[in-house]
Amino acid sequence: MGIKSFQGKRDTSQTNKAEEQILVSDYMTTKLITFKAEDSLDDVIALLIKHHISGGPVVNDKNELIGIISETDCIKHISESKYYNMPSDINNTVGNNMVTDVDTIDKNMNIFDAAFKFLASRRRRFPVVDEHGVLLGQLSQKDVLKAALKVKGNTW
Structure with missing residues (x-):
């Protein structure tokens, strides 16, 4: 006598869901506050405070990502100039204070692969660019958490 399975009929819809990628x-x-290299840091600081953000992408006239400016970059400039009561000068621009070596992420990456990239890099957000370097949007850690809430436990 053979062994019978008591699992019942298998649900094949679960395997299809697992193959779907988020x-x-x-x-x-996709609605981002962006900055230009020629913007003054005083303007950047005002926008960061007004919109409750900690940084933003810097783009050129073609909307290509050229850097990132953050609160830390602004504080660094303040500590070097205003603290010593030095006048604002040409160094008071985004272009002179932004980070230009920016890690980006692809829009077609699986959201959970992106989560591992967050863990490995300890970054809070990644700009999303196309193959030509044009800024498409930004993915934050909070966006990954939103995706995780919508996913059923069995698709992880």
Whole structure:
């Protein structure tokens, strides 16, 4: 006598759900506050405070990502100039204080692969660019958490 399975009929819809990917493009923010290299840091600081953000992408006239400016970059400038009561000068621009070596993320990356990239890099957000370097949006750690809430436990 053979062994019978008591599991019942298998649900094949679960295997299809597991194959579906949740992409960065599904959860990235596309309405971003961006900055130009020629913007003054005083203007940047005012916008960071007004919009309750800690930084933003710096783009050129073609909307290509050229850097990131953050609160830390602004504080560094303040500590070097205003603390010593030095006048604002040409160094008071985004272009002179931004970070230009920026890690980006692809819009077609799986959102959970992006989560591992967050853990490995200890970054709070990644700009999303296309193959030409044009800024498409931004993925934050909070966006990954939103995606995780919408996913059923069995698709992890």
